[in-house]
Amino acid sequence: MKNTTIFFVVLAMILTIGGFVFLSGKDRVTSNSVPNAGQFINGEIQKVVLSKEGFNYKDATAQAGRPIALSADKSVVGCLRSVVVNAEGKRYSKYLQTPEDILELPALSKGTYTFSCTMGMGYGKLNVK
Amino acid sequence: MSFKEFRKELKGGIRVEAELIKTVFYSLLTSFLVLGVLYLLRFRFIEGFMSNYGYFLFFAALGYGFIIPAVRQIRAYKEFPCMSGMMIGMTTGMIAGFLPGFLVASTNGMFVGSMFGVTLGMAFGIWNGKCCGVMGIMEGMMAGFMGGLMGAMTAFMLFNDHLIASMVVVSTISAVILFTLNYMIYKEMKLEERTNKEDYFWTFVITFLLITLTTWIMVLGPRSGVFG
Numbered sequence: 429m430k431n432t433t434i435f436f437v438v439l440a441m442i443l444t445i446g447g448f449v450f451l452s453g454k455d456r457v458t459s460n461s462v463p464n465a466g467q468f469i470n471g472e473i474q475k476v477v478l479s480k481e482g483f484n485y486k487d488a489t490a491q492a493g494r495p496i497a498l499s500a501d502k503s504v505v506g507c508l509r510s511v512v513v514n515a516e517g518k519r520y521s522k523y524l525q526t527p528e529d530i531l532e533l534p535a536l537s538k539g540t541y542t543f544s545c546t547m548g549m550g551y552g553k554l555n556v557k
Numbered sequence: 558m559s560f561k562e563f564r565k566e567l568k569g570g571i572r573v574e575a576e577l578i579k580t581v582f583y584s585l586l587t588s589f590l591v592l593g594v595l596y597l598l599r600f601r602f603i604e605g606f607m608s609n610y611g612y613f614l615f616f617a618a619l620g621y622g623f624i625i626p627a628v629r630q631i632r633a634y635k636e637f638p639c640m641s642g643m644m645i646g647m648t649t650g651m652i653a654g655f656l657p658g659f660l661v662a663s664t665n666g667m668f669v670g671s672m673f674g675v676t677l678g679m680a681f682g683i684w685n686g687k688c689c690g691v692m693g694i695m696e697g698m699m700a701g702f703m704g705g706l707m708g709a710m711t712a713f714m715l716f717n718d719h720l721i722a723s724m725v726v727v728s729t730i731s732a733v734i735l736f737t738l739n740y741m742i743y744k745e746m747k748l749e750e751r752t753n754k755e756d757y758f759w760t761f762v763i764t765f766l767l768i769t770l771t772t773w774i775m776v777l778g779p780r781s782g783v784f785g
Contacts, residue, residue, distance in 0.1 A: 435578050441582075441586075441589065442619065449607060506714065506718070507713065521781070523716060546666075547713065547714070
């Protein structure tokens with residue numbers, strides 16, 4: 429087979445398989461997504477919504493002894509949407525792609541917990557009272 | 558003038574450049590066969606496979622399809638002058654680090670992506686850079702190290718901002734860079750004789766190993782906490 433023919437075969441192969449992959453993509457997403465787990469018992473949950481202040485997170489407040497559903501509003505952009513919370517010796521992390529996505533945290537005792545984006549670029553404090 | 562000659566060689570000359578398009582073809586064929594078989598046997602039963610892994614595996618196959626021909630061309634001449642060798646080590650190390658790092662970080666997170674990218678980039682950088690001695694090896698090591706980390710970091714920072722579209726752009730740019738490397742090697746070595754003649758066995762083997770390893774890491778490998 430001539431090289432020119434092979435070149436067109438390669439092109440056709442890439443377009444066909446690429447087309448199949450892109451058309452089969454269920455949600456045709458433009459970015460990665462992580463499903464919500466949602467394991468809280470109704471009534472116990474407290475919602476904490478993170479927002480941005482400058483290049484960091486605005487400090488957030490939560491009640492002690494109740495599990496926390498942490499989400500981020502639309503002001504939080506870029507890598508700041510990927511949150512890591514280090515609390516009581518454990519590390520909780522999730523990519524909050526949309527404002528509906530939540531990071532589940534257990535009931536925390538009183539204190540101040542620092543959290544950051546997964547790249548360590550932006551920081552914030554979670555004050556548990 | 559020499560680009561016209563290069564094009565003529567690509568279309569069907571007697572030098573190693575005439576085998577580049579065939580190498581792309583065999584590499585892509587190997588990757589797509591492996592992925593096709595795995596998809597039919599296992600991956601199609603995984604929910605959301607195409608959205609979560611399909612795009613990235615497709616671009617991994619394309620990426621290896623661009624890198625392997627450059628390796629074949631370099632192996633054909635074996636020894637290069639220092640400047641060319643450094644350029645070869647740097648280009649192959651950077652692309653072989655950046656692309657896999659970018660793709661694996663998109664599915665497994667920054668640590669796994671950067672480690673995979675750095676390992677692959679440095680291995681390719683050293684392997685190809687050694688054609689001119691220690692300078693090429695050093696250049697390959699540095700480029701692989703930086704490319705792997707940069708690729709993973711870029712993917713990680715693009716999670717929420719058109720990751721798939723960026724992947725198309727990144728892959729296109731990498732393909733253009735590697736094609737330019739093919740041309741540069743031809744231009745530098747067109748007066749030299751080929752010293753190593755080989756069939757396509759290693760094209761199949763290297764592609765098979767790379768795509769299998771990438772698939773295994775993406776689908777079954779460790780994942781950072783960010784992916785829940």
